[in-house]
Amino acid sequence: MSIAEKAFLGTLMKAEYLLKDSVIAPEQLESTRHKEIMRRMLEYTRAGKNIDLITLTTVPDLDSLGGMSYLSELYSYADLERFDGMEKIILDLWKEREKRNILTLAAMNDWEIAKVIGELEKINQLKMDDHTSLQQALLAIYEAPWEEPMTQSSVTTGIKKLDEVTGGFQNGEVTILAARPSMGKTDVMLHFAKISGWAGYLPLVFSLEMPQKLLTSRLMASTGSFNRKKMRDPKRMLNENQKNIWSDVIGALHETHMQIFDGSGQTVAEMRAKTRKMIHQFPHKKPIIFIDYLTLIHSSQTSGGNSHHQVTEISKSLKTLAKDFDCPVICLAQLNRSVEYREDKRPMMSDIRESGSVEQDADVILFLFREKYYVKESENHSLEIIVSKNRNGPVGIIAVDYNEKTGRICDDKAYNHPFV
Structure with a gap:
């Protein structure tokens, strides 16, 4: 019997919510026993019972x-992180069986070629949820010339001018945020994550390098405007005013419902499984995914040690992740050292480390640049956000105030919250 089917059913027992999402029907399983077990699972679910x-x-x-x-x-075969892969294997095997059945029937009943091709095409077009008839699509826009435009489904970045350029983070789109080390990538990501949480989204932060404890400390420092050095010993180093707002800062961050996953070497498949789980824990919130950072994502395929191929595979997987969950994905990326050898240190597309197909797959590419990073005596404390690629709009440079001691990003109240 198929191990994929065993793992599929075992995973359904372990994570019951997956049954509602699964594209597999009992009839598509090969084993008669497995078909019956899945039918019982569906019956129990419809009756409001558990299927553990x-x-x-x-x-x-x-x-x-x-x-x-x-x-x-x-149950012993359950593997939550590989659930999507199991579904694909089961579907592929089902398609092959169906094709053989069709060819056998065609030979026995002397079908015409056109009928054989038509039946085979039905199987190949299986993707169950990607169909929209043109009639439906036209009906949806029929009243457009007489209706007020609907606000586009996006989440504010918390930076007014950046929202004007990009329209905010769009569902189904991948944004790459790239910079040299210590330029402020993580602080900008955490700013975006807080803002999205306060705006009602569910920020899921996959931190492949920085542990949860340090991220939490950074969030407290930037939100409360606490010097990071003081966060090492808050009791001794924070003043009374800072201690008085400590609980308010915690309350404000609690409102974001931010979820942090700090396991190193996570794959996109693992992130997908964790995202699916969070969606079922917070059914009324749309997720927004943050990943720190690109080249630390573990490849699920063997690429013979070719990092270029690995990043290409990961880049395409991120785009699929954004589309499948219809949510924004923001992924941080490191830049290679070539930027250091140029007179103008502002980053370019070619500076993205192991860029692979990142330039092609990403919908938006943002670079960060601080003059003070290179010129220590500079009085310019601004952080430039360089919109280098914007699939649905213009490019340009947006400057924001950045406090490198607290990690706080300041803007002219693009988002109305007491701790922005």
Whole structure:
């Protein structure tokens, strides 16, 4: 029996919410026993019952499903992070079986070529949720010339001029935020994450380098305007005014519902599984995904050590992630050293480390530049956000105030919140 089917059913027992999302129908499983187990799962779910291992052992004819031992075996195959891959394997195997069945029927019944091709095409076009008839699409825009335009589904960046240029973070789009080390990437990402949380989104931060504890400290420092050095010993180093607002800062950050995943070497598939889980924990919130950073994402394929191929695969996976969940994905990226050898230190597309297809796949590419990073005696404390690529709008440079001691990004109240 297919191991993919065992792992698929075992994972459904472990994470019941996946059953509602799954594109697999019982009829697409190969094993008769597996078909029946999935049918029982669907019946139980419709009846409002759980489909965990313990509940399934109460079915009346347990022996016909293989008994407790077989259900336990299925559960042992559960693998939440590879669930999407299992679905693909099961669908691919089902398609192959269906094709063979069609060719057998065609030979037995002497079908015309056109009919054979038509039946095969139906299988190949299986993707269940990507169909829109032109009639539906036209109906949706029928009243457009007489209606007020609907506000586009996007989330503010918290930086007014950046919103004007990019329209904010758009659902289904990938934004790359790239800079040299210590330029302020993580602070800008955390600013975007806080703002999106306060705006009602669900910020999911995948921090592949910085531990949760340090990220939390940075969030407290930037939100409360606390010097980062003081965060090492708040009791001794914070003044009374800062201590008095400490709980207010915690309350404000609590409102964001930000979720932090700080495991190193995560794959996009693992991020997908965790995102799916969070969507079911917060069903009324749209996720927005932040990843720090690109070349630390672990490739799920063997690329023979070719980092260029790995980044290309990861870049395409991020775009698929954004489209499948219809949410914004913001991924940080490092720049190579070539920028250091130029007179003008402002980054360019070619400076993205192991760029692969990043330039092509990303919808928006932002670079960060601070003059003070290179000229220590400079009085210019601004941080330039360089919009180098913008698939749906103009490019340009936006300057914001940046306090490198606290990590705070200041703007002219693009988003109305007491701690912005």
